[in-house]
Amino acid sequence: MTLIHPQFDPVAITLGPIAIHWYGLMYLMAFAQFLFLGRLRLKQPHIQRTGLTYKDLEDILFAGVAGVILGGRLGYIIFYMPGHYWANPLDIFKVWEGGMSFHGGFLGVLAAMLWSAKKYQKTFFEITDFIAPLIPFGLAFGRLGNFINGELWGRPSDVPWAMVFPQAGDLMARHPSQLYQLAGEGLCLGFILWWYASSPRKPAQVSGVFLLGYGLFRFLAEFAREPDNFLGLLSLGLSMGQWLSIPMILFGLFLTFRK
Numbered sequence: 001m002t003l004i005h006p007q008f009d010p011v012a013i014t015l016g017p018i019a020i021h022w023y024g025l026m027y028l029m030a031f032a033q034f035l036f037l038g039r040l041r042l043k044q045p046h047i048q049r050t051g052l053t054y055k056d057l058e059d060i061l062f063a064g065v066a067g068v069i070l071g072g073r074l075g076y077i078i079f080y081m082p083g084h085y086w087a088n089p090l091d092i093f094k095v096w097e098g099g100m101s102f103h104g105g106f107l108g109v110l111a112a113m114l115w116s117a118k119k120y121q122k123t124f125f126e127i128t129d130f131i132a133p134l135i136p137f138g139l140a141f142g143r144l145g146n147f148i149n150g151e152l153w154g155r156p157s158d159v160p161w162a163m164v165f166p167q168a169g170d171l172m173a174r175h176p177s178q179l180y181q182l183a184g185e186g187l188c189l190g191f192i193l194w195w196y197a198s199s200p201r202k203p204a205q206v207s208g209v210f211l212l213g214y215g216l217f218r219f220l221a222e223f224a225r226e227p228d229n230f231l232g233l234l235s236l237g238l239s240m241g242q243w244l245s246i247p248m249i250l251f252g253l254f255l256t257f258r259k
Protein backbone atom coordinates (compact mmCIF):
# COMPACT_ATOMS: atom_id res chain seq x y z
CA MET A 1 0.00 0.00 0.00
CA THR A 2 1.48 3.35 -1.09
CA LEU A 3 1.70 6.06 1.52
CA ILE A 4 0.26 9.48 0.71
CA HIS A 5 1.44 12.70 2.28
CA PRO A 6 -1.14 13.73 4.92
CA GLN A 7 -1.62 17.20 3.38
CA PHE A 8 -1.52 19.08 6.64
CA ASP A 9 -3.27 22.41 6.85
CA PRO A 10 -0.39 24.91 6.50
CA VAL A 11 -2.09 27.07 9.14
CA ALA A 12 -1.39 25.69 12.60
CA ILE A 13 -3.29 28.21 14.72
CA THR A 14 -5.94 30.81 13.87
CA LEU A 15 -6.49 33.68 16.27
CA GLY A 16 -9.23 35.77 14.73
CA PRO A 17 -7.71 37.50 11.69
CA ILE A 18 -4.23 36.20 12.58
CA ALA A 19 -3.11 32.93 10.99
CA ILE A 20 0.03 31.28 12.36
CA HIS A 21 1.59 28.89 9.86
CA TRP A 22 3.40 25.69 10.77
CA TYR A 23 6.56 26.92 9.08
CA GLY A 24 6.53 30.05 11.20
CA LEU A 25 6.14 27.91 14.31
CA MET A 26 9.12 25.83 13.23
CA TYR A 27 11.24 28.98 13.05
CA LEU A 28 10.08 29.97 16.55
CA MET A 29 10.92 26.50 17.86
CA ALA A 30 14.36 26.70 16.24
CA PHE A 31 15.05 30.05 17.91
CA ALA A 32 13.73 28.79 21.26
CA GLN A 33 15.93 25.70 21.25
CA PHE A 34 18.93 27.87 20.32
CA LEU A 35 18.41 29.94 23.47
CA PHE A 36 17.66 26.88 25.61
CA LEU A 37 20.73 24.92 24.53
CA GLY A 38 22.79 28.10 24.53
CA ARG A 39 21.97 28.63 28.21
CA LEU A 40 23.13 25.07 28.95
CA ARG A 41 26.28 25.58 26.91
CA LEU A 42 27.14 28.77 28.79
CA LYS A 43 27.33 26.67 31.97
CA GLN A 44 30.08 24.44 30.59
CA PRO A 45 33.39 25.33 32.30
CA HIS A 46 35.39 25.74 29.08
CA ILE A 47 32.70 28.06 27.70
CA GLN A 48 32.52 30.09 30.92
CA ARG A 49 36.18 30.97 30.37
CA THR A 50 35.24 32.81 27.16
CA GLY A 51 33.31 35.39 29.20
CA LEU A 52 30.20 35.14 27.01
CA THR A 53 26.86 35.87 28.72
CA TYR A 54 23.20 35.11 28.07
CA LYS A 55 22.74 38.68 26.81
CA ASP A 56 25.52 38.02 24.30
CA LEU A 57 23.71 34.83 23.26
CA GLU A 58 20.52 36.80 22.55
CA ASP A 59 22.45 39.37 20.49
CA ILE A 60 24.21 36.61 18.54
CA LEU A 61 20.83 35.01 17.77
CA PHE A 62 19.44 38.33 16.52
CA ALA A 63 22.46 38.85 14.26
CA GLY A 64 22.25 35.26 13.05
CA VAL A 65 18.57 35.58 12.14
CA ALA A 66 19.36 38.66 10.05
CA GLY A 67 22.19 36.75 8.38
CA VAL A 68 19.96 33.77 7.63
CA ILE A 69 17.25 35.87 6.01
CA LEU A 70 19.49 38.13 3.94
CA GLY A 71 22.04 35.46 3.07
CA GLY A 72 19.41 32.82 2.34
CA ARG A 73 17.60 35.08 -0.11
CA LEU A 74 20.75 36.34 -1.82
CA GLY A 75 22.13 32.80 -1.99
CA TYR A 76 19.01 31.54 -3.74
CA ILE A 77 19.20 34.40 -6.22
CA ILE A 78 22.90 33.91 -6.97
CA PHE A 79 23.24 30.12 -6.78
CA TYR A 80 19.94 28.96 -8.24
CA MET A 81 18.17 31.54 -10.44
CA PRO A 82 20.54 34.39 -11.34
CA GLY A 83 19.15 34.70 -14.89
CA HIS A 84 15.57 35.04 -13.75
CA TYR A 85 16.31 37.72 -11.17
CA TRP A 86 18.61 39.60 -13.53
CA ALA A 87 15.70 39.82 -15.98
CA ASN A 88 13.11 40.44 -13.24
CA PRO A 89 14.86 42.39 -10.46
CA LEU A 90 11.63 43.30 -8.67
CA ASP A 91 11.03 39.59 -8.01
CA ILE A 92 13.91 39.74 -5.54
CA PHE A 93 11.52 41.31 -3.05
CA LYS A 94 8.75 38.72 -3.52
CA VAL A 95 9.85 36.67 -0.53
CA TRP A 96 6.30 35.40 -0.01
CA GLU A 97 6.76 33.28 -3.14
CA GLY A 98 9.58 31.35 -1.46
CA GLY A 99 13.18 31.02 -2.51
CA MET A 100 15.76 30.56 0.24
CA SER A 101 19.11 28.77 0.13
CA PHE A 102 20.67 27.06 3.14
CA HIS A 103 24.18 27.61 1.83
CA GLY A 104 23.44 31.29 1.25
CA GLY A 105 21.95 31.57 4.72
CA PHE A 106 25.04 29.86 6.10
CA LEU A 107 27.29 32.48 4.48
CA GLY A 108 25.02 35.17 5.92
CA VAL A 109 25.42 33.68 9.39
CA LEU A 110 29.21 33.62 8.99
CA ALA A 111 29.13 37.33 8.16
CA ALA A 112 26.93 37.96 11.22
CA MET A 113 29.30 35.96 13.45
CA LEU A 114 32.28 37.94 12.14
CA TRP A 115 30.44 41.09 13.19
CA SER A 116 29.64 39.53 16.60
CA ALA A 117 33.28 38.56 17.12
CA LYS A 118 34.41 42.13 16.55
CA LYS A 119 31.66 43.47 18.81
CA TYR A 120 32.58 41.22 21.73
CA GLN A 121 36.32 41.32 21.03
CA LYS A 122 36.51 37.58 20.50
CA THR A 123 38.10 35.57 17.74
CA PHE A 124 35.82 34.46 14.91
CA PHE A 125 36.16 30.79 15.86
CA GLU A 126 35.39 31.46 19.52
CA ILE A 127 31.95 32.56 18.37
CA THR A 128 31.39 29.86 15.73
CA ASP A 129 32.66 27.08 18.02
CA PHE A 130 30.21 28.31 20.65
CA ILE A 131 27.12 28.33 18.42
CA ALA A 132 27.86 25.30 16.21
CA PRO A 133 26.18 22.74 18.54
CA LEU A 134 23.10 24.96 18.79
CA ILE A 135 22.33 24.91 15.07
CA PRO A 136 21.52 21.31 13.94
CA PHE A 137 18.43 20.85 16.10
CA GLY A 138 17.11 24.12 14.67
CA LEU A 139 17.69 22.73 11.19
CA ALA A 140 15.65 19.69 12.20
CA PHE A 141 12.66 21.92 12.94
CA GLY A 142 13.10 23.54 9.53
CA ARG A 143 13.03 20.17 7.76
CA LEU A 144 9.95 19.19 9.75
CA GLY A 145 8.33 22.36 8.42
CA ASN A 146 9.28 21.32 4.87
CA PHE A 147 7.61 17.94 5.42
CA ILE A 148 4.44 19.44 6.90
CA ASN A 149 4.19 21.76 3.88
CA GLY A 150 4.78 18.85 1.49
CA GLU A 151 7.68 20.68 -0.20
CA LEU A 152 11.23 19.74 -1.20
CA TRP A 153 10.10 16.16 -1.81
CA GLY A 154 12.39 13.33 -2.82
CA ARG A 155 13.09 11.43 -6.01
CA PRO A 156 10.83 8.59 -7.20
CA SER A 157 11.43 5.41 -5.22
CA ASP A 158 9.96 2.01 -4.45
CA VAL A 159 11.18 1.76 -0.85
CA PRO A 160 8.41 0.64 1.54
CA TRP A 161 8.15 4.08 3.12
CA ALA A 162 8.01 5.96 -0.20
CA MET A 163 5.24 8.54 -0.27
CA VAL A 164 3.11 10.31 -2.86
CA PHE A 165 3.39 14.10 -2.60
CA PRO A 166 0.39 15.65 -4.42
CA GLN A 167 2.26 18.96 -4.67
CA ALA A 168 4.70 17.27 -7.04
CA GLY A 169 1.93 17.11 -9.66
CA ASP A 170 2.10 13.37 -10.24
CA LEU A 171 1.21 10.12 -8.50
CA MET A 172 4.75 8.83 -8.17
CA ALA A 173 5.89 7.48 -4.80
CA ARG A 174 8.95 9.38 -3.63
CA HIS A 175 11.54 9.43 -0.89
CA PRO A 176 10.40 11.55 2.08
CA SER A 177 13.79 13.24 1.83
CA GLN A 178 12.78 16.00 4.24
CA LEU A 179 12.70 13.36 6.99
CA TYR A 180 16.09 12.02 5.91
CA GLN A 181 17.54 15.49 6.30
CA LEU A 182 15.74 15.97 9.61
CA ALA A 183 17.38 12.79 10.91
CA GLY A 184 20.83 13.37 9.39
CA GLU A 185 21.83 17.02 9.37
CA GLY A 186 19.40 17.68 12.20
CA LEU A 187 19.25 15.05 14.93
CA CYS A 188 22.35 12.93 14.22
CA LEU A 189 24.63 15.90 13.65
CA GLY A 190 23.12 17.64 16.67
CA PHE A 191 23.90 14.78 19.06
CA ILE A 192 27.38 14.29 17.60
CA LEU A 193 28.23 17.96 17.92
CA TRP A 194 26.81 18.32 21.42
CA TRP A 195 28.90 15.38 22.60
CA TYR A 196 32.02 16.56 20.78
CA ALA A 197 31.74 20.15 22.00
CA SER A 198 31.05 19.18 25.63
CA SER A 199 34.82 18.87 26.18
CA PRO A 200 37.50 21.47 25.44
CA ARG A 201 38.70 21.37 21.84
CA LYS A 202 41.31 23.23 19.87
CA PRO A 203 40.12 26.47 18.25
CA ALA A 204 38.01 25.87 15.10
CA GLN A 205 37.66 22.11 15.64
CA VAL A 206 33.99 22.27 16.69
CA SER A 207 33.27 24.50 13.69
CA GLY A 208 35.13 22.02 11.52
CA VAL A 209 33.04 19.09 12.73
CA PHE A 210 29.89 21.06 11.97
CA LEU A 211 31.05 21.84 8.42
CA LEU A 212 32.19 18.28 7.82
CA GLY A 213 29.09 16.68 9.32
CA TYR A 214 26.57 18.94 7.63
CA GLY A 215 28.34 18.68 4.29
CA LEU A 216 28.40 14.88 4.41
CA PHE A 217 24.80 14.45 5.59
CA ARG A 218 23.53 16.96 3.02
CA PHE A 219 25.61 15.42 0.21
CA LEU A 220 24.17 11.96 0.92
CA ALA A 221 20.59 13.20 1.36
CA GLU A 222 20.73 14.92 -2.03
CA PHE A 223 20.85 11.50 -3.72
CA ALA A 224 17.27 11.00 -2.47
CA ARG A 225 16.07 14.59 -2.89
CA GLU A 226 14.48 15.74 -6.15
CA PRO A 227 16.73 18.39 -7.73
CA ASP A 228 15.22 21.77 -8.55
CA ASN A 229 13.30 21.40 -11.81
CA PHE A 230 14.81 24.57 -13.27
CA LEU A 231 18.34 23.24 -12.63
CA GLY A 232 18.22 19.47 -12.72
CA LEU A 233 21.48 17.63 -12.15
CA LEU A 234 24.73 19.39 -12.96
CA SER A 235 28.22 18.13 -13.78
CA LEU A 236 29.02 14.52 -12.80
CA GLY A 237 25.34 13.95 -12.09
CA LEU A 238 25.48 15.96 -8.87
CA SER A 239 22.89 18.47 -7.70
CA MET A 240 23.55 22.10 -6.86
CA GLY A 241 23.18 21.22 -3.17
CA GLN A 242 25.92 18.60 -3.50
CA TRP A 243 28.31 20.93 -5.29
CA LEU A 244 27.77 23.57 -2.61
CA SER A 245 28.38 20.97 0.11
CA ILE A 246 31.77 19.85 -1.23
CA PRO A 247 33.62 23.04 -0.10
CA MET A 248 32.04 22.62 3.35
CA ILE A 249 33.35 19.05 3.58
CA LEU A 250 36.86 19.99 2.47
CA PHE A 251 37.15 23.02 4.75
CA GLY A 252 35.62 21.02 7.61
CA LEU A 253 38.29 18.33 7.17
CA PHE A 254 40.98 21.01 7.22
CA LEU A 255 39.70 22.67 10.40
CA THR A 256 39.08 19.40 12.23
CA PHE A 257 42.34 17.60 11.53
CA ARG A 258 44.89 20.38 11.09
CA LYS A 259 47.78 20.34 13.53
